[in-house]
Amino acid sequence: MTAIALPILFPFLLILVFIAVKSNRTAQLIAVVGTAVLVVISIYLFFEVQKYGILTLDMGGWKSPMAITLVVDYLSVLMLIVSSLIVFALSIYAIYFMPGQHKSTRFYVFFFALIMGVNGAFITGDVFNLYVWFEVILISSFVLIIIGNSKEQLEGGIKYMALNLIGSLLFLAGLGLLYGKTGTLNMAHLAQILRAEEQSILINSSTALFFIAFGIKAAVFPLFFWLPASYHTPNITISALFAGLLTKVGVYALIRFFTLFFVQDQAFWLNMLLVVAGFTMVVGGMAASAHYDVRRILSYHIISQIGYMIMGLAIFTPLAIAGAIFFMIHNMIAKTNTFLIAGMINKIKGTFYLKDIGGLLSQSPLLAVLFIIPAFALVGVPPLSGFFAKFILVKAGIESKDYIIVAVAVLTAMLTLYSMIKIWNEAFLKESPTTELAKSEEVKLRFGHFLPSIILGIASVLLGLFAATIFEFATRAANQLIEPAAYINSVLNHTMP
Amino acid sequence: MNSVILQLAAKYIRALLVFFAFVALLRGHNQPGGGFIGGLLAALSIVYYSFAFDRQKIRKQLTIKPEGYIALGLLIILLSFLPSIIQGETLMKGIWISIPLYPLEELKLGTPLLFDIGVFMAVIGITLLFFFTLTKSR
Amino acid sequence: MEIFLAILIGVLYTAGVYMVLRRSILKFIIGIIFMSNATNLLVFLASGIVAGKPAFVDDAVKNADNIADPLPQALVLTAVVIGFGLVVFALALKLKFFETTGTDDLDQLKKTDN
Numbered sequence: 061m062t063a064i065a066l067p068i069l070f071p072f073l074l075i076l077v078f079i080a081v082k083s084n085r086t087a088q089l090i091a092v093v094g095t096a097v098l099v100v101i102s103i104y105l106f107f108e109v110q111k112y113g114i115l116t117l118d119m120g121g122w123k124s125p126m127a128i129t130l131v132v133d134y135l136s137v138l139m140l141i142v143s144s145l146i147v148f149a150l151s152i153y154a155i156y157f158m159p160g161q162h163k164s165t166r167f168y169v170f171f172f173a174l175i176m177g178v179n180g181a182f183i184t185g186d187v188f189n190l191y192v193w194f195e196v197i198l199i200s201s202f203v204l205i206i207i208g209n210s211k212e213q214l215e216g217g218i219k220y221m222a223l224n225l226i227g228s229l230l231f232l233a234g235l236g237l238l239y240g241k242t243g244t245l246n247m248a249h250l251a252q253i254l255r256a257e258e259q260s261i262l263i264n265s266s267t268a269l270f271f272i273a274f275g276i277k278a279a280v281f282p283l284f285f286w287l288p289a290s291y292h293t294p295n296i297t298i299s300a301l302f303a304g305l306l307t308k309v310g311v312y313a314l315i316r317f318f319t320l321f322f323v324q325d326q327a328f329w330l331n332m333l334l335v336v337a338g339f340t341m342v343v344g345g346m347a348a349s350a351h352y353d354v355r356r357i358l359s360y361h362i363i364s365q366i367g368y369m370i371m372g373l374a375i376f377t378p379l380a381i382a383g384a385i386f387f388m389i390h391n392m393i394a395k396t397n398t399f400l401i402a403g404m405i406n407k408i409k410g411t412f413y414l415k416d417i418g419g420l421l422s423q424s425p426l427l428a429v430l431f432i433i434p435a436f437a438l439v440g441v442p443p444l445s446g447f448f449a450k451f452i453l454v455k456a457g458i459e460s461k462d463y464i465i466v467a468v469a470v471l472t473a474m475l476t477l478y479s480m481i482k483i484w485n486e487a488f489l490k491e492s493p494t495t496e497l498a499k500s501e502e503v504k505l506r507f508g509h510f511l512p513s514i515i516l517g518i519a520s521v522l523l524g525l526f527a528a529t530i531f532e533f534a535t536r537a538a539n540q541l542i543e544p545a546a547y548i549n550s551v552l553n554h555t556m557p
Numbered sequence: 558m559n560s561v562i563l564q565l566a567a568k569y570i571r572a573l574l575v576f577f578a579f580v581a582l583l584r585g586h587n588q589p590g591g592g593f594i595g596g597l598l599a600a601l602s603i604v605y606y607s608f609a610f611d612r613q614k615i616r617k618q619l620t621i622k623p624e625g626y627i628a629l630g631l632l633i634i635l636l637s638f639l640p641s642i643i644q645g646e647t648l649m650k651g652i653w654i655s656i657p658l659y660p661l662e663e664l665k666l667g668t669p670l671l672f673d674i675g676v677f678m679a680v681i682g683i684t685l686l687f688f689f690t691l692t693k694s695r
Numbered sequence: 696m697e698i699f700l701a702i703l704i705g706v707l708y709t710a711g712v713y714m715v716l717r718r719s720i721l722k723f724i725i726g727i728i729f730m731s732n733a734t735n736l737l738v739f740l741a742s743g744i745v746a747g748k749p750a751f752v753d754d755a756v757k758n759a760d761n762i763a764d765p766l767p768q769a770l771v772l773t774a775v776v777i778g779f780g781l782v783v784f785a786l787a788l789k790l791k792f793f794e795t796t797g798t799d800d801l802d803q804l805k806k807t808d809n
Contacts, residue, residue, distance in 0.1 A: 191774075192773065235738070236770075
């Protein structure tokens with residue numbers, strides 16, 4: 061099935077087109093159409109997965125453990141759909157919020173390079189190939205984060221670069237050790253070998269290296285410092301893109317590795333993940349409540365939400381993994397949406413600093429409604445998506461008697477509520493401050509400005525309304541992860557139509 | 558830099574480097590070499606030349622700009638996927654044709670060579686882009 | 696030979712970590728180069744390094760003892776290429792940062808922290 065490679069090949073083609081295209085208008089149009097096509101491709105793959113089960117493609121006509129295998133299972137395809145939906149909304153957003161200047165088509169080249177990397181990371185079935193996609197993501201995000209060349213951006217870029225370079229080195233080292241021990245890098249083959257292996261001592265060194273490498277990418281507790289130092293510096297479109305996709309690729313890799321083949325010393329690693337998850341939630345939430353810049357609040361908030369996903373992985377029951385997947389879907393959409401709102405607030409008021417803005421409720425009621433949706437979704441107010449995501453995780457936690465992490469999760473929801481209410485109070489309810497900083501002329505936003513946020517808002521609401529259906533798919537994904545026999549079988553034995 | 562020895566040497570070394578770049582590119586299927594190494598050598602020839610002469614002038618004189626090399630390389634890589642798709646094989650499978658050359662043995666051409674040429678081009682472009690960006694006179 | 700390579704990798708990692716912890720951005724990048732080379736060697740060493748054996752053989756050679764594992768070579772080549780790209784990008788970023796701010800001191804990078 062060559063169609064599996066389309067989420068990689070199509071952005072690749074578009075990169076070529078963007079190198080050739082000179083006009084900014086044409087580039088914007090192509091980007092919107094291209095990302096819409098990506099949505100269609102991923103939905104098509106979803107139906108294929110529903111029909112045939114796990115899809116595999118061995119590149120280059122080699123047989124499976126030798127070839128680079130592309131694997132699409134429920135988890136991959138759900139991530140593909142959500143990420144393509146996000147980039148579709150962002151490509152519309154970029155028309156209005158990326159300054160259209162000299163060489164602005166270059167933004168689209170790296171925008172699609174990033175999409176290619178993210179899609180590749182989601183569908184690859186080979187550890188080294190995953191490393192390559194991580195580097196594609198890394199390089200394109202390096203370029204994106206410093207578009208504009210302001211002092212803060214360069215500084216943020218250096219911090220982002222520093223930790224992520226070390227992360228990729230650790231990834232490579234872990235990969236080398238893993239290959240030395242098993243002689244394979246195909247994930248399914250690794251699972252087959254390592255699940256039969258009793259000794260954990262030899263594997264733990266690689267597990268530790270991978271844990272730290274993905275921990276840096278996912279911004280979990282002791283390794284997250286690059287994120288709040290850099291995410292608030294670039295153009296808000298790029299911040300939103302990173303917020304929606306980058307850290308989630310790290311979480312995806314953690315889920316994939318720790319369910320598929322790092323299962324030797326689970327008592328230790330799952331507890332470790334549980335502790336990390338708890339600290340990530342609390343530290344992120346508390347730091348978010350201490351800030352007054354919208355982008356900083358939201359950046360710390362990303363970290364806090366990563367904790368929930370890790371918590372689902374750490375509890376390691378089918379229900380908990382399904383919860384983590386559901387939470388990822390919900391969080392990617394809602395989190396990106398809050399960043400879009402922050403960009404619109406900045407557009408109207410000219411600043412991200414909460415103390416200098418106010419009175420948005422009367423000024424733009426639509427924006428208020430659009431903010432309420434993702435904010436309430438993130439806090440977990442029914443019937444929006446976040447409620448069900450948190451409910452499943454808490455239920456799974458209680459069932460497996462991990463009461464402490466449940467208490468932490470519930471308390472962190474309070475912290476989330478606090479920081480969302482702070483944004484609401486300061487930006488929307490409060491009277492507009494009459495300081496010099498407040499912009500004198502009012503900027504009117506047109507419908508196009510709101511459209512991406514409306515799309516993601518509707519997606520959030522639908523995710524809540526059809527939670528049962530989505531949860532069904534998340535459960536199937538979780539079952540595929542917990543019982544990887546089907547995964548191993550379809551990769552190694554080619555049980556593909 | 559303005560050294561006569563370097564300038565004179567550069568002309569010959571450039572020719573040599575380009576020659577070895579192609580040798581590395583063509584033998585690289587089963588032996589040491591290949592697109593990346595060939596590309597580096599080819600880019601080095603231009604880099605070496607621009608050490609001896611005026612860098613910005615060399616940059617202007619390039620018929621294909623570094624960005625053009627990258628685009629061309631990526632395009633060729635994409636094209637090298639096409640034969641396998643058209644033949645209905647799995648993606649990126651090497652498709653070979655052989656052209657009989659009477660006095661010699663046959664000449665085997667395949668998509669891996671096309672892929673290597675794409676890498677060759679892209680590496681030239683990227684290396685030159687890096688070089689000219691890092692050594693921009695200020 | 697393994698023992699010497701292992702020591703070399705250790706020395707490279709040590710030097711890399713030392714450089715990464717220095718205050719200058721340029722030294723940080725040099726540290727990254729050391730560590731990336733150490734990692735490449737580690738991949739080679741961990742996956743069974745052999746001396747003087749070819750990775751590709753003709754059909755005539757049936758004995759598997761006479762060949763080297765080609766996969767680590769491919770992995771390391773790819774990793775070297777990626778490392779090259781990352782380091783060059785880091786240098787370009789450092790250059791730009793130096794042009795805008797005139798400093799190479801990591802202690803001056805406090806603007807985006809709190």
